[in-house]
Amino acid sequence: MSSQGMNVLKNLVSQKLSSIESKGRLRRLRPLHPRSGDWLDLTHNDYLSFRYDKDFQSTAHKASAEWPMGAGASRLLGGEHLVYEKLEAAFSCWKNCESSLYFASGYAANEALMTVLALPEAEFFSDSLNHASLIDGLRLARLDKGQKHIFPHNDVEALRDKLSKSQSSLKIVVTESLFSMDGDEAPLIELSALCREFKALLIVDEAHALGVYGKRGSGLIEARGLDHDEIISINPCGKAMAAAGAFISGPAWLRQYLINTGRSFIYSTGASPWIAAGMLATLPLIEAATDRRQKLFAMSERLRHDLQDLGFSIGTSSTHIIPLLLGSEEKSLHVEQELLGRHILARAIRPPTVPEGECRLRLSLHAGLDHLEPLLKALKEIG
Numbered sequence: 001m002s003s004q005g006m007n008v009l010k011n012l013v014s015q016k017l018s019s020i021e022s023k024g025r026l027r028r029l030r031p032l033h034p035r036s037g038d039w040l041d042l043t044h045n046d047y048l049s050f051r052y053d054k055d056f057q058s059t060a061h062k063a064s065a066e067w068p069m070g071a072g073a074s075r076l077l078g079g080e081h082l083v084y085e086k087l088e089a090a091f092s093c094w095k096n097c098e099s100s101l102y103f104a105s106g107y108a109a110n111e112a113l114m115t116v117l118a119l120p121e122a123e124f125f126s127d128s129l130n131h132a133s134l135i136d137g138l139r140l141a142r143l144d145k146g147q148k149h150i151f152p153h154n155d156v157e158a159l160r161d162k163l164s165k166s167q168s169s170l171k172i173v174v175t176e177s178l179f180s181m182d183g184d185e186a187p188l189i190e191l192s193a194l195c196r197e198f199k200a201l202l203i204v205d206e207a208h209a210l211g212v213y214g215k216r217g218s219g220l221i222e223a224r225g226l227d228h229d230e231i232i233s234i235n236p237c238g239k240a241m242a243a244a245g246a247f248i249s250g251p252a253w254l255r256q257y258l259i260n261t262g263r264s265f266i267y268s269t270g271a272s273p274w275i276a277a278g279m280l281a282t283l284p285l286i287e288a289a290t291d292r293r294q295k296l297f298a299m300s301e302r303l304r305h306d307l308q309d310l311g312f313s314i315g316t317s318s319t320h321i322i323p324l325l326l327g328s329e330e331k332s333l334h335v336e337q338e339l340l341g342r343h344i345l346a347r348a349i350r351p352p353t354v355p356e357g358e359c360r361l362r363l364s365l366h367a368g369l370d371h372l373e374p375l376l377k378a379l380k381e382i383g
Contacts, residue, residue, distance in 0.1 A: 049368030050242035060278030071270030079270040097228040099252040104271040106236030106246040111137040112262035123168035163198040171200035177220035178208040183321030211240025245271040292367035324361040332359040
């Protein structure tokens with residue numbers, strides 16, 4: 001029998017869920033659709049299509065065999081497996097930076113970095129479309145009102161104005177390199193120059209660029225020819241890397257500082273040694289995946305042009321993430337269902353993920369796609 005306290009909580013939660021449902025926004029988990037050759041899946045972030053690649057998975061499995069599945073403890077207690085050090089060194093070499101620290105998730109990495117840098121001398125300047133983990137990290141940092149500034153998305157001049165008014169000795173600009181809902185890139189070259197001009201620090205989340213951009217695939221920092229010695233990067237591995245966890249990459253002293261002050265690192269069990277070992281073994285495969293990257297670029301450019309020719313708005317997308325901007329929730333859900341009936345998986349994105357009136361279908365392309373004609377045909381028919 002439920003306790004009185006449990007019943008009170010149940011009633012309050014039921015009211016919250018009813019309110020969400022009345023707005024048509026009640027989410028439910030949807031199992032992965034059985035993989036079939038006649039289904040077109042545009043929902044996931046496995047941009048290089050390594051999750052189901054037999055050679056890739058075999059390499060990861062073999063490397064993982066000698067390690068336990070669980071770390072057993074936080075890395076500061078009894079969980080510092082040797083594979084972490086090897087992986088962090090290999091990743092740093094690939095990323096062309098001095099040092100990296102491996103976290104169990106991108107969310108934990110972003111929260112740790114934002115909070116440990118929230119010194120009394122610091123002022124943060126954050127892009128308005130940054131990921132929830134960066135936003136929550138800044139909230140957890142308990143910054144004073146004057147320590148946090150939000151600048152309009154990718155607006156370099158607005159950022160310049162805010163930086164010019166700051167008297168802080170430590171100015172920190174925070175951005176993603178590729179934004180996951182709009183599919184557009186941050187102007188990293190301009191942001192880097194601006195940070196140099198105002199003696200600011202640039203932090204870049206490479207979640208959706210890692211593995212995809214750059215000659216070696218290490219991200220948009222590499223692709224834009226920027227010096228990582230001037231940048232701190234966050235590198236989540238659950239997308240093109242086909243793994244899990246995340247690296248914060250930068251100078252060695254930052255790694256030491258995070259180990260000693262990053263609460264989500266100190267008080268969390270270490271990431272799975274299985275995954276760490278698998279990633280160490282497959283890093284060379286990610287770096288060598290030039291053909292997959294080129295295929296993804298060509299396919300993305302072609303689809304963007306085809307959608308615009310059909311009269312659809314794709315916003316500012318210039319990448320493999322293409323939003324089909326439809327405006328209303330009803331229209332977005334209708335198109336999602338119509339595509340589902342044609343064996344095409346594409347998710348409607350609605351508030352609170354995007355603002356009211358900016359609902360969309362998020363088309364996430366990956367190297368495993370062979371043709372997109374069924375999508376274009378379906379969109380013509382749906383109108």
